[in-house]
Amino acid sequence: MNSYQPGRRQRHGRGRSRRRGGRGRFQEQRAPAPKQKTFWQRIAAFFGGNGGGQRKPATQSRNGQQQPQHQPREPREHREPRPQHKPEPVEVTSPRLYVGNLSFDATESDLFELFNGVGHVQNAEVVSYRHNQRSKGFAFVSMQTIEEAKRAVDELHDKEFLGRKLVVSGAKSSEHSHE
Numbered sequence: 001m002n003s004y005q006p007g008r009r010q011r012h013g014r015g016r017s018r019r020r021g022g023r024g025r026f027q028e029q030r031a032p033a034p035k036q037k038t039f040w041q042r043i044a045a046f047f048g049g050n051g052g053g054q055r056k057p058a059t060q061s062r063n064g065q066q067q068p069q070h071q072p073r074e075p076r077e078h079r080e081p082r083p084q085h086k087p088e089p090v091e092v093t094s095p096r097l098y099v100g101n102l103s104f105d106a107t108e109s110d111l112f113e114l115f116n117g118v119g120h121v122q123n124a125e126v127v128s129y130r131h132n133q134r135s136k137g138f139a140f141v142s143m144q145t146i147e148e149a150k151r152a153v154d155e156l157h158d159k160e161f162l163g164r165k166l167v168v169s170g171a172k173s174s175e176h177s178h179e
Contacts, residue, residue: 092150092170095122095143100167102126104135110162115141118155119148140171 037045090098099111111124123142128135143149149170157168 090170090172092146092153094170094173095146095149096171097141097143097149097152098167098169098171099139099141100137100169101164102135102137102139102166103162103164104137106135106139106162108139111139111141114156114161115143115152118143118152120144 097115102111106126108124108126111126112121115121115124120143121141122144124139125141126135126139141152143152153168153170156166158165159168160166
């Protein structure tokens with residue numbers, strides 16, 4: 001017999017499952033509801049993106065030829081590695097030097113000490129991001145004379161410093177950087 005307590009409501013109706021979304025014994029089987037798009041898929045679809053995951057049909061150009069469809073990118077592990085970009089050596093025409101492939105842990109005082117072994121250093125400046133002050137991996141060092149700068153390039157280019165091989169060359173002048 002069912003124990004009835006006044007003031008208490010039954011949680012589960014007759015024949016209904018306790019699990020949410022479950023089907024009771026006596027309910028008919030329904031087809032699963034179509035999968036709804038996520039919020040971002042709906043936004044992308046609204047703005048003409050392919051948010052639903054379906055492929056867009058190939059489009060025709062003005063001359064009536066079929067344009068190839070954009071191919072999805074391969075996963076990283078299947079792609080061939082990108083060729084390493086080697087910065088072109090810049091001739092030393094001023095006492096200012098570019099120091100690349102710098103360890104992110106290198107400080108201006110580290111560079112000051114390293115380049116002081118070659119000649120007199122006027123200034124060492126590690127370039128960093130404004131928002132978090134993390135090094136960008138390169139710096140500029142100003143030597144006293146052009147001769148000392150050339151000697152620094154000869155001695156320190158490809159030298160290992162804090163676990164990385166330095167790239168030392170003449171800094172591009174402000175005329176070249178705006179091209």
